Each structure stands twice: as structure tokens, then as C-alpha cells.
Amino acid sequence: MASGKIIIAIDGYSSTGKSTFAKLVAKGLGYIYADSGALYRAVTYFAYTNGFIDDRGNIDKENLQRVLPKVEITFRTNKKGDSQTFLNGANIEKYIRQSTVSSHVSPIAEIPFVRDFVNVMLRRMGQDKGLVMDGRDIGTAVFPNAEIKIFMTASEQVRAMRRFKELQAKGEKDTFESVLENLKKRDYIDSHREKDPLTKAKDAIELDNSSMSLEDEIEWLNTILLPNFNLKVELGQQEI
Ligand code: DC
Numbered sequence: 001m002a003s004g005k006i007i008i009a010i011d012g013y014s015s016t017g018k019s020t021f022a023k024l025v026a027k028g029l030g031y032i033y034a035d036s037g038a039l040y041r042a043v044t045y046f047a048y049t050n051g052f053i054d055d056r057g058n059i060d061k062e063n064l065q066r067v068l069p070k071v072e073i074t075f076r077t078n079k080k081g082d083s084q085t086f087l088n089g090a091n092i093e094k095y096i097r098q099s100t101v102s103s104h105v106s107p108i109a110e111i112p113f114v115r116d117f118v119n120v121m122l123r124r125m126g127q128d129k130g131l132v133m134d135g136r137d138i139g140t141a142v143f144p145n146a147e148i149k150i151f152m153t154a155s156e157q158v159r160a161m162r163r164f165k166e167l168q169a170k171g172e173k174d175t176f177e178s179v180l181e182n183l184k185k186r187d188y189i190d191s192h193r194e195k196d197p198l199t200k201a202k203d204a205i206e207l208d209n210s211s212m213s214l215e216d217e218i219e220w221l222n223t224i225l226l227p228n229f230n231l232k233v234e235l236g237q238q239e240i
Helices: 018-029 036-049 061-070 099-109 112-125 138-142 156-169 176-192 214-229
Strands: 007-012 032-035 073-077 083-087 131-135 148-153 205-208
Touching: 007 018, 007 138, 018 032, 018 131, 018 214, 032 036, 032 083, 032 112, 036 073, 036 083, 036 099, 036 112, 036 131, 061 112, 099 112, 099 176, 112 131, 112 138, 131 138, 138 148, 148 214, 156 176, 205 214
Parallel strands: 007 131, 007 148, 032 131, 148 205
Antiparallel strands: 073 083
């Protein structure tokens, strides 16, 4: 039986609940949690607010590539223990989850130099292992040697409803139909792009959580995958 710190890569379509699951696993193991999508969202926010994306969605790639190396994106944990994304020293967490960013992020994430820029930061986070990272290409491209790879799926309707409820809770005005439309569009772009498309790694284990609770998912992980590494996620009552 293996022991010591490992990397857990969690990939899958939008709104499959990857980040909620990944955060809980990281907390339960005392590992670091990293949201790779937040980096693509931060680059998108930077590009949008600095005029590199026009009203029709056209991206000024040449100038974006020129300035990107000077852009600083970092994660810091707030008092509640939540990870916050900072762009050049400013907290942009609130803005990167809004629909303006969601609707432009997939075309930005398709650009090879953007992926290279983000991947350098992601791989740095895995240097000491003890990491749970979620995204679209973590098990295939970022950490192809990750000890555990999970590919999360759920039906489109279930995913869109989860996202819709999240947005409603934040007071956003999006309709269910527009959320579903955006989700389908992103899934398509994410899985058809040329560089590192969203795809299940050969050695990833699929988890369809359409009708699973978060507790069921943790139990699945504790039963099926973690015993090989002598690890177990312990949940406190207050955590779910
Ligand atoms: O997980 P998310 O919805 O926050 O991700 C935002 C976008 O970033 C998503 O549409 C695809 C892209 N992404 C990616 O291409 N590769 C990753 N590893 C993570 C996210």
C-alpha cells in the first residue's frame, strides 16, 4: 500500500460539482485545493476589462499575448477559509463568477499561449504534492502522473439546474434556459478545442453524480480509491 502525499486530479464538464467535492476532499485530507478554472476566469476578466475582448467577442490575441507575462494572478485564503482569486493585487473573486466572464471564458481557454501561461502556475502548485485540483485537463495534461484521477459527469439538466440555483442565490437574473444554453456551448468548446480538450484520461475513474449527494460521493471515494493510499476523508457534521 502506497503512503505519503499524492495529487488528486478532478476533471469534468461545467457544473458537475467538481469544486464543491474537491474542496471538501482537500479539507478532509489537509491538502491544498486549487481551482484551475479560476485562473482561466481571471485571465478572461483581465482581457475583458482591459479591452482585449470586444462587444462581439473578438479577442485581440496579439496584444493579449504581449501583456500576459506581466499579469499576476494569485490565490489567498480569506478569514472564512475560502480561496479568493487576486489579479495584480486586487480581489476579483466576485467578478470572475459572473455571466460576463462565464460567456467569454471558453474562447479564452482555447488559446494555446493562455493554456501555457496557466499551466506553469498550476504545475508549480503541485511541486510538493498534497494537492486536489479540479478542471478540464488536469489528469490528461497538467498532471498526467497524478495518483488519483476522477472524471465527474452528470446530466445536462441536473447541471444547469445546479448552476441556475447558484446564480439565483447570488441575486443574478439569468434564466434557466440561458444557463442551459451557456453550459452546452462551453461543454462543446471545452471538448472540441485543439489543445488539451476536455476528455476522460485513460486511467481516470468516472463518477456520475446525477443522483448522488455529496456524502455519497465522499463515501465512494473513501471506499473505492483512497484505501490504496492509506487515506480517508473524515467529515465533521457541520461540513456538508
Ligand atoms: O470550472 P470553471 O467553469 O470555472 O472553468 C471555466 C472555464 O475554464 C471552462 O469553460 C473551461 C476552462 N478550463 C479549462 O479549459 N481547463 C481547465 N483545467 C479548467 C478550466
